[in-house]
Amino acid sequence: MKLYIAQMKILPGNVQANMQTMKSALDRARAADADCIVFPRYALTGPTNRALPVDWAEIRKYAGTMPFFLSGDALDDSPLHGIAHVTHGRDFYTVGRREEENREFSHLAKDSAMPIVCVNGVGTDNTGKNIYALAGGSRVFDCDGKIVFEMPLFSEADAVVEFNDGQVQADVESAKPYPSEIAEIHDALVFMIRENLKMFHISRMVIGASGGIDSAVSAALYAEAIGPENVYLVNMPTRFNSDTTKNAARDLAENLGTPYMVAPISDIIESVCHTLERCSFVRNDTVMKVAGINHENLQARTRSASILSTVASVVGAGVTCNGNKSEAMVGYCTLYGDTCGVMCALGDLWKTQVYALARYINRDKEIIPTASIDIPASAELSEAMNVDEGKGDPILYPYHDKLFAMWVEKGVSLEFTEKLAMEGMICESLGVDAAYFKAHLPTVEAVIEDMRLWYRRFKGLALAKRIQFPPILSVSGHAFGGEYRESQVSA
Template identity: 45%
Template structure:
């Protein structure tokens, strides 16, 4: 009987000493519980998303040294773990030291090498992802590249690891994360190992970020794989957060065991560090799956991921207090409820910053929100300072030194809007957070972020954009979920949820008169989502093709009949599309580059996940032809 411990550990990126210390404790606990084997995630010692820390030789050597500590601790237990492996005698294509994303197997203080032709005593990752948040070929050398270097087929280097426990030999197919997601690759490592060696079971160690819906897909894929190869598959993932500077990713673990019949027979809880146990012989023949369908709805998944990410990010930057500018609107209200739940209301300061354009309605809602959350609250009027800034600008003399003339400038209504936003953030919230001993938040949602409907150095500022991967409809759903389920009472006022969104930065934005934002969220949420989250991203040509064929609403997922209701003419539709495409591809790019890091939830978050250049908007030839034809038809 092979008793296997699944170590779903929290990996702290860039801290091999802390990770190794935790691994040693897990190993000791597993031994005390009579485990024969313990399995850790991919890159368990260094972490995975480390940026160019991978280019520090001293860091790499430290990771190797801690790896040797783990190998030494494998007395009376088999330890499977992920770590960086280096070969000082070889180089990567960039001329730096050779690095492999490696799978190590150790027993009785020694490494167990794979049984094939590999020149190394560890398993090397075969498939290196280079999409979404991954940039593996920048740092690591794949098994495929090594095979080409050795002038042999990759299949010849793929081999299992064989261990002996209590006199019985087990043949293990060792996979590293992407090696199990091979549908779009020319090579499928799992299939090769199965066909050549028929392993007793497979182990996939992963460092796989949370994405909405991803676990359901993995269960389908891995269940089908285990059934096809007629062998159990053990998947071990980590928890915690990791980032690549501009995007913060949560890792939910959700480690899972599949029997040879494809049944899901064991699953670790999401977002929780745990050490759990399975007996190989018990799971091998199991036919009945446990229920791994998400018992929570999607908005509960979002809530769990966002609160987990906020908590761990704050811990990682050692921030214990936050200041939130609240307008009476939905985004700042949801942010307030989230941070109060994570930090406790005593560590949250809510600030209402009214100008002459803010209504009594929204000022009252801001106050009610603070009362409901029972946190710190202040009203900080900005009208006087805004007028002072306007007066200074209009009364200052601008000297043209090239022709010895002078001029005076007039502040436009649009300028006044931006002055208010910057005064609130760059002046007041920044100062208050410094005095309070914390940071101030960015409350932007994904729709606003998509088209830059925000002010640079104003409401685009903050230490973290926790809602910037959520569309407006998801923010509303999150508000209702927190009222109904998390708090069990109306914390976010009902009127905040029902009022039309409005920036209240000018007389033309009057919430009491129903004059709100230019974004029609029930449509624009879905239009913008097609720009960014579709695997094959939509561009104006696609949108116009779907519009002409009458399939636009089905393609982007918005309410049927909405497009005609919002845009009575072809020209109105085209003007709206081009307005926001120009924003999305233009100034919004510059704003996103300077925006705070985004907490990722969706299949494509802004930051490193969605890589972009400041190239400006582009319209294809086909788009121009369709546009001309439509406008002529009217």
């Protein structure tokens, strides 16, 4: 018996377009003289719109005598019964879980003494708050639980598989495995950016290029997804920005071949400050002097809400949020400032993953400037953030990323991590370099105080900021607003 596997692109909620894709696949299956065809689950609606009403009469009529499956659900009597078990992978793609899923299907094939056909769709879907990849990677397991062949991730594909007396034969070359998890993350992000901007009818993007690592990695991803000519980089310096980062932003644009502009914002900042200093409230004596954290936030809001949004309007583009998961976790970002954007490409990546992604992007040649990787991560909003003096963010990323991940991804409590610290087990438990850790947090008291500070932020104002983040490209299975549905629970 010959089975036709259709790893098709699914457009969320677009029943008619998906119907046409299924019809085209049926035509190819007939041409291949297949006995039946299998589609991904929710092929007509997409996973998040599966409650949409669907009239199956049209596709049944078009299929005629060709039996078909929707990855596990036969809509007609199928000759596959007793020959192979048809199933599907997870609805949404999650980096690092594929091997676990393969083990599950392998055991199922051996236990049932029956081949397993796992069929997945390709495309993206979203909940409004999170964007997910439908990654493809359909595969077939023989009765011994071995993978006969595997389709590529992030692209449409078809295959004909023949079953004879429990033997499985596929006349197709198996896709090559990814060399690393970060390589897979890279392709997933580029794929989701491309597909979603296409769905949003956005062909150009404006990115604030600070010279730092986050904006550099975002720019590289967008340039690969939609072409460098469609990515507009804007550097917006003040007196706090070093020549090091300004030059890095310029070099990034040259390496990518993107349009680039320098738009100083000091005059705008000072104008707002001077205007407010001349103003006062009625029935309140607060002096409107903009200084300290308020001055820092004004810079961030001016860059995004004023400059980048206006540039995007002029060139007919969208604006991206460059924030990462570490910053979102503790609210190290400015509402209506660097949290602005139509989507957040790095929002499900810890800062240390962003650095790993930069190194992967530079695997063949320098795209991300070395300076962006080597300098301390810094917002450069005050003298206290001078990168040339080694000053940067208050987050100790090699340590805090692992601590934050323990709280979010493993559901560990603050009390538990405090206990680890008091027992002298925190470095061993997290896999953190002890010398680095001691250099920054030399006493148990300092460690406990630091933990409580960040946990309060995590459960406090940072929550309000995360709820207002733009849609996050999700890859981890623990994305804020997605699987981690914190906006619906009390701290």
